[in-house]
Amino acid sequence: MFLSNLKTVRKYVYNYRWTILSGAVALIITDCFGMSIPWLIKNAIDSIPAQKSNSTLFNYSVLIISAAILQGAFRYIWRLGLFGVARRIEYHLRNEYFTHLLKLQQSFYYKNRTGDIISRGTNDLNAVRDLVGPGALIFVDTITLITVSLSLMLYINWKLTLYCLIPMPLLTIVIYYVGDMIERTYEKMQQKLADLTDRVQENITGIRTIQAFRQEENEIRRFSKLSRNYVKYNIFMARVNGIEEPIIFFISGTSMNVLLYFGGLGVMNGTNSLGELVALSGYLMLLAWPLFGLGWLVNMYTRGIASMARIDEVLNTEPEIFDNDQCDRSIEKISGDVEFKGVNFVYPGKTVPALKNISFKIPAGKTLAITGPLGSGKSTICNLIPRFIEAGSGEITIGGHEIKKTPLKILRESIGYVRQEPFLFSDTIIENLRFGDNSADIEKIKRYAEISKISGDIEDFPEKYETMLGERGVTVSGGQKQRLAISRALLKNPKILIFDDTLSAVDTRTEEAILSELNKIMKNVTSIIISHRISSIMNADEIIVLDGGEIIERGSHRELIQNNGLYARTYQKQRLKFELETLE
Secondary structure, three states, X not given: OOOOOOHHHHHHHHHOHHHHHHHHHHHHHHHHHHHHHHHHHHHHHHXXXXXXXXXXXXXXXXXXXXXXXXXXXXXXXXXXXXXXXXXXHHHHHHHHHHHHHHHOOHHHHHHOOXXXXXXXXXXXXXXXXXXXXXXXXXXXXXXXHHHHHHHHHHHHOHHHHHHHOXXXXXXXXXXXXXXXXXXXXXXXXXXXXXXXXXXXXXXXXXXXXXXXXXXXXHHHHHHHHHHHHHHHHHHHHHHHHHHHHHHHHHXXXXXXXXXXXHHHHHXXXXXXXXXXXXXXXXXXXXXXXXXXXXXXXXXXXXXXXHHHHHHHHHHOOOOOOOOOOOOOOOOOOOOOOEEEEEEEEOOOOOOOOOEEEEEEEEOOOOEEEEEOOOOOOHXXXXXXXXXXXXXXXXXXXXXXXXXXXXXXXXXXXXXXXXXXXXXXXXXXXXXXXXXXXXXXOHHHHHHHHHHOOOHHHHHHOOOHHHOEOOHHHOOOOHXXXXXXXXXXXXXXXXXXEEEEOXXXXXXXXXXXXXXHHHHXXXXXXXXXXXXXXXXXXXXXXXXXXXXXXXXXXXXXHHHHHHHOOHHHHHHHHXXXXXHHHHHO
């Protein structure tokens, strides 16, 4: 029942099957000791009229205390087994979810909101854990208590037992309708929570923009509206639970009243003993928990199944870019020469190609520069090399190997990629830099920080390399982010370096100093530099000019100036602007 819709967790349940089995056995033994107590009380009460001394009562007292102690001991064992396994399965499932997220392509994150992804990995996963842990416990406990208690009750007095069961059919009706309402409401509630989480994440990330445009009141209103929608479904869920629990208690109380009435008449008429009435009352009280637990079980089951479906929706999303059957796993390293042969690319949902028939070759150790207007396809070329996106047609090779046949791990380990807007983690400067090389010591880190001319800025911070950067590097400027990202990429010691307009936020003088240092490194590394500034790329071995996804010019800086095309016109404009700024 529980695992039919939980295929993802079956493997983990199987791995812990013996622990789960031992926990279930301990739970059954716990219930058996618990159910032995009413029977002992029955015998003790029925033996009172025939006893002249208190020795028999003392013996029954010892047996009842012993049963209670053993019940407590085995309760500890099953709790450790079943609840412990539930936490371990949660751990494995959370890791599987997170690992799968890291494998998915960038387009997945364009289509899905961050808040929704986080909600599935937290709230939904907790609901699955509750189903596998407490849910499984309630299932086993309910089956054991109902089966054994009813059997004992029927053995003691089958007529009184049948009288007690008269109100029970109402329970089936309640569980059916309440379960259906919980399933529909919970799914909507989780979606509203995802909306709320996503809004909070966006507001925290964009707090400076919100404050700059004085949109605090508008955002508060939007948040309040989302919060009201979420609260509305929570209140409805509380109402459903509020209806369910009193009905279950009413059914249990009604059964107890029936027992006391007919059982009391039986004691007065002599058709059943007082001990039997007390025992039946005890077992009926034991049955109250399974009746109440059935409501919980329905609640947990519907929530868990709805949550597992949301998690499976992500886990069943296949990565578009992965090592397929064509992958040559004998490739353990690659050299730096890069070649594009008639590459074309169209973004999903677009009709106009981002790249058209792109062909070029960069020998190992050489530098290719790419420039052109916004939207001309420069960054698309950079994203194709590490296979963040896949070329529609044509071929891309590195070291003579087609990149589709090169293992992704080897390919991406060999590439140092610095974006125009680099991402920095909410950690110290030194840990952000170590992202490029986990084993780098402080001396190596300082050496590479000097190359990007960020070392002086770091030394000015009170905590120096232990300075916390805050979320997304909020405590440093755009230029400092770019220079930290350059050092991080260089620490990786890659075969191929890609700089996607990474000095756009740096002043011209600092840019020249950084390029002077980079030129020393790039003599032994294949480099691709994207920039709108001609000063950043004029020393490249070859320069290509893109426009509308096509190469319209190519050659060295001198050759392109002589061609008097787009490159030459751009250079003249930038040179004139620089001279005017110098005069000012």
